[in-house]
Amino acid sequence: MAGAATLAVAGCGRAPFEATQLTVAMPTFAEGTFLPWTGGGQRKAFLDAMYDYLCIIDPATGEPGPGLASDWSVTSDGLEWTFRIRPGVQFQRGYGEVASTDAAFSIRQIIRPTARAGPSSPLRRLIRDIATPDPRILVIRLTRPDPELAKGYLANAQQVGIVCARHVAEAGERAASLNPVGSGPYMLDFFRRDSEIRLRIRTDSENIWRPRPAFETLVFRAVPEVSTRVAMMKTGEADIAPISYDDIGDVERTGLAVRSIPQSWSPVIRLGGLVQEGGRFEPKNPWADVRVRQAMNYAIDKNAIIRRIFHGQGRIAASDTPVEAWASLAPYDYDPARAKALLAEAGYPKGFPVTLKAFATTPGAELPVVAQAVALYWRAVGIEVSTELIDWTSLRSAWTSGAARSYVWTHRGFPFTSAQNGLEAGFDARSVFSAFSTPELQAMLDAHANELDPGKRRAKLTEIGVYLRDQAANVFIAHIDEPYAASRKVGEWTITSSNALNFEGIQPASGTAA
């Protein structure tokens, strides 16, 4: 009691209201590094405020607009892209004007063999060379056509933030990582590993060319436990935090708002042994037969899963990632009778045994519960399911080594602004993360990748979506929204899956002006 009384007297419990500061409680800082090529995409929450990208996806249309590149062009064969760098954009800390050499340097770092960024591998294969014939002109030559380069790898939904090349050369990479220099509106002010990141509006705020953020300071706190994040929201220690679906009601009852990133991820069941290349095919699995895979899709009441587990935050889907051209694809209905008939037709009238492995991650803490629900539905049509909990790293290791052939597992699909990038990662037989591939599909993917006419390209993409759905490449469930609790300080906040963590774009609510 004495200790508690001391705390009360000291008055140090409640977080003071800071009108000019926005505090974000995040599950993790991932690698907690500040150079784009030294880690994965989870760091974008804080990196996007410090760096600029060549192109910025328009949240309304999903199409690329000018970023650091004021405009761009591509040759008719789709092999050479020319970007014109926006004049007058200044790096932070007085490092001068952003030039094409900085963009070239940043892209070269992303594709270097030791880079750890998400798109490093496909970009390495895609880029033949980079040239800077003029301080304002950046030319990227490709090994194959990519008509979606500006929308995909080089846009703000990906990881190619433009870094000051001179700063990295002078300071060395390690020092530059702790004292990064970009051209975005915020600068790194303080960092405690796995604990706190504080960004401040750059001191030369007249050089901010993007819309000026409303908050002077952005504080990120690493809070892995979701209950603690919810408690932080209630005490005012945090202004924004991702929460679990089960917490939505509790958060709303306390008067806080819940904002959701639409179609942020997709729970999906991947079926092992379906990549018909590189020793990753297992024809003895019952689900090697398309009728069985279709039965496994028909057996599940996806709407019930969306309603009960995700509290209505999602919509039933026929794909593992939201693609505009696939929006009208009809998903598999909940039809257990048809599932039983298909199993009988395939020679499994009494079902078959299968192991369903599940892991929890962020987002995706609900995946083990989804696995339990799926197991119940499958058991109802005769499939004898045993569920196993596993850690994501072990599963990922088995998957990428081709060892995950005889079982099925829960997984997450993520949205890609460029559908081609998503297809390359998830269905191209050359990717170690491919979960389904046939020679027919590979031919369709290659044809789509090489098609430059927008209309024909869209038609080919639609064909791919129909093929993946009809082949029941995965057990598709839903496209799910990701809920965030927002304090009363948070006003207008435009969030889309292409710009999910747009914290710098948050406007203060009326009455709490920063």
Add this chain to the structure above:
Amino acid sequence: MMRIVLSRVGEALVSLLLMSVVVFFLARLTGDPVAVLLGDGATEADKQALISELGLNRSVFEQYFIFLGNVLQGDFGRSIMGDQSPAFQLVLERLPYSLLLASASLVIALGIGIPLGVAAAVNRGRPLDVAARAAALFGQSVPPFWLGLVLIYIFAVQLGWARTSGFGGLANIALPAFTMALFSLAAIVRLVRGAMIEALTSEYVKLARAKGLPERDVIWRHAFRNSAFPVITFMGAFFATMITGAVVIETVFSWPGVGRLALESILRRDFAVIQAVVLMITTLYIVMNLMVDLLYAWLDPRVREAA
């Protein structure tokens, strides 16, 4: 005394060598970090290049001897994550936070546990004793994860007396320190109570009372001093555990300590950091045990004579 120290140092070196073997090979039995590091759309060629870059294409025995040789030169290797910081530097960065939390917990555990244990023994069978034993049972059986969240709800959310999480001042450390202290506090209450009950019925305490010494001196100078040995043994080992094993508490309270580093390194298969953490934990255990042995020798002349 010097013989005790030399003997313990020799044992420590053997323990460290054995532990290096165990942690090195056990970590590798759980898989490798390659899959964690591969980005979207990586190919088999990318995977093989990464295996080669990380030196995982060498035999595991070759990898061990390279590791051992480097450790003997003070190099624990580099983290595979992010900017590939030196593994030992990462551990040292976190150590002050863990030491602070463990020390605060120790102060709470000893500050409450010893007086309560003594009071329970002195009042054996009375309501105070019953309450102390019930509290000790609760403290040893309540899951720290649950307790931490309940404390956050009461003291941070409802009363506003403390912060929910994160590193900072008294308002930040109070709840994680108390949550961490509760288990050892309960153990101390039980240990002290048991030892004191035995001591209070001993001949030397009867003699002290017969000599007319004040009851406070009898309890604290005579009975308690001889009851302190089990507490010292317990706290020696437990302090090391508190520094390195507070994974759950560090997670609930977002405390940037060694426990969270260890957990994250295991999940990412970051071998160099796992090895650095485990060898540091081992060293801490050894140092704490050595200190306990020396404290015993200092407190008890029989130990010195035996040595």
